[in-house]
Amino acid sequence: MNRQVAIIGVGWSGYHSISPDLSYKELMFEAATKAYADAGIDPRNDVDGFVTTAEDMHEGTSIFDEYVPDQLGAVQRPVHTIAGDGLHGLAAAYMQIASGLMDIVVLEAHSKASNILTLSYITAFAMDPILNRPLQAHPYFIAGMEMNRFMAETGTTVEECAYVSAKNKRNAMLNPLAAFPAHIGPDEVLLSEPVAEPLTRLQIAPHADGAIVFVLADDQTAQDLSDTPIWIRGLGWCNDTPSLESRPWGYPAYAELAAEMAYRTAGIRSPRMEIDFAEIDDTFAFKELQHLEALGLCDRGQAGVWTTTGGTELTGEFPVNPSGGCLGCGQLLDASGLARALEVVLQLRGQSGKRQLGNVTTGLAFAWRGVPTTAGAAAILASER
């Protein structure tokens, strides 16, 4: 990679299962204020550009980018919105700095999922209007079918998937941001009501509200402003096909390809050796296992055993989702991947409190945009260059 870029400030609001007392603008304002204070910058003078991530139908407003500048201090500045995950936004902000066009860029992503009364109907509007929408199926059927195919191809068991839910909700008990922490065992996960066989309710990350803001800066500025810059060492993102009919149902090729690009840009050859921990999309419990394998962090079919034998626990050899992941923190719509990256930043800075991992210098964040998409994005962050 060319010009180096670091994260020099982070801020957040949330996460909450509901937030009737706050508008999305207030969530964004709180997160932005914290991030600017953390970075020691004045948004009206110091920031060259702003990036937000949002999807119109999650916001209930068409061309939602209209409503982002005021509460970020971004009026009459270069601002644009990415219809992607927060990690796609991170890539957009990174590229603006790496190109030499800008020195400091602010990134924002948020979720106000509790405002959406009929989220599953909204998600159904992402299905092909001609070929798939007439089926009138709840979009979770896709996740159920993918899970079935994944288990059939790899020999992974439903108990192993349930273990992921239990682990992540337990990790979330140590995270004050988390909206859905719980002390439960895999049995309770399996006994919760079926949603789309073999998926049960507690294997699905519930949605939460929240906002996250990052401040990014180039090499020189980062060293001037921050004692603990977190470097963006690698980035990758990729789409597989949007078509339900022609995608590989058991294997997330999007994750493999996104990781391949991230490892290439970071110069990483053996990810398991060179990365200390990971925050990985676990919107559905089986996705954590499926993504671990596709990201090259363990062999195919091995993620389940690795998880149940404790390898990915907080105390394990390779902690996965120490924050509690989406299952424990809540699924934050277009901010979900940025929440993963936030935890990586906090861990690398040594600011993760009771869930702090020892001796971590490099972490991976991975986002998936959820059903019915095949869009993945990965970021490799490090406390040293």
Add this chain to the structure above:
Amino acid sequence: MRRVAIVGAGMTRFVRRAQETGKELAWEASSKALESCDQTLSDIDCVVVGTAPEAFDGVHMKGEYLSDGSGAWRKPLMRGYVGGGTGVFAPLQGWYHIASGLFDTCLVVCEEKMSSCQPHPQGAFLTIFDNMTERQLQPNLLWIFALEMNAYMSRYGLSKRDIALVSVKNKRNAALHPAALLGDANITVDDVLASETLAWPVQRLDVSPVTDGAVALVLAAEPVARRITDSPVWIEGVGWNLDTAYWTNRDLSYPTYVEEAARMAYKMAGITEPRKQIHIAEPYDPFDYKELHHLEGLMLFDKGQAPEATALGITQRDGDLPVCPSGGLLGVGNPIAAAGLMKVAELFWQLRGEAGARQIPGNPRRGVAQAWGDLMQVGTVIVVGL
């Protein structure tokens, strides 16, 4: 800074109601852009998609939906948007993909299918307003742009006739554009002034039509661009700027955000005297007064002077500063995001001398394209040159 060039361009016909799906329109434009520079998808490192808003065709996560039609199968895909400014923003986004050093080539695809919004796509615009303070009034775009047009006319004492000249010029220019929806070589000012009133002072022929269409560009880093073509068109300057969402608190007679975006792009391009250094302009013209408004925001004419320049013929295809030789949105059509990218494609063809019957005289070497959108709020500017 790493140099980035446009090396290929393609577009579909702009039509009132396309038989094709959005995916198919995106595929057609992408294929034509790739064919125009003898490239295939295997030569493309990443894809940028522009389209907005989603309410037109009711597809959620529309970038994901369009991804395969746009050639992004198993490739990095990113969709950015700034409302109506998206069409010129998309190539800026393609620029930073390559300038960052992450990629060498980028396919930029903009698609809009407005006709699937029934009974009229203006309905989709009911949902762009603030859901607390404005939406209850059920305003639409014609309504708020009529306010802006009034503010501009009264500030400078302009008549409807002064402004209708823009519509006449652009629709006549479009008569020579093979992809145009509303080209008319014989239209007159009186036709515009006699057309149906929509929201005073806006009449039907002051406004661009509802349109379906797609446009695509191929961008490449310097060494790759030189291998692909002998006449790359370089992206010399990029700029964008978003103003407050509280549009009711602004002076609507001047687009400050366009000026800020233009200053950013001119600075990067090393342009100090835009009136001398820019030879062709494609400002955003969804309404006829907007071309005048934007020419002033781009600092190509003094405030309030663009109408007189238009009356004097300076902005005609054979004038001193040809403006919208493509025919613009008023003539070629306005499939929102695709319309903005059409303007950049027009500069590409004009600078390479490939604009056929529309070719402006005098071997132009540098041009500017600009788009505008949201709540009269965003300016996006690109400067390209040989």
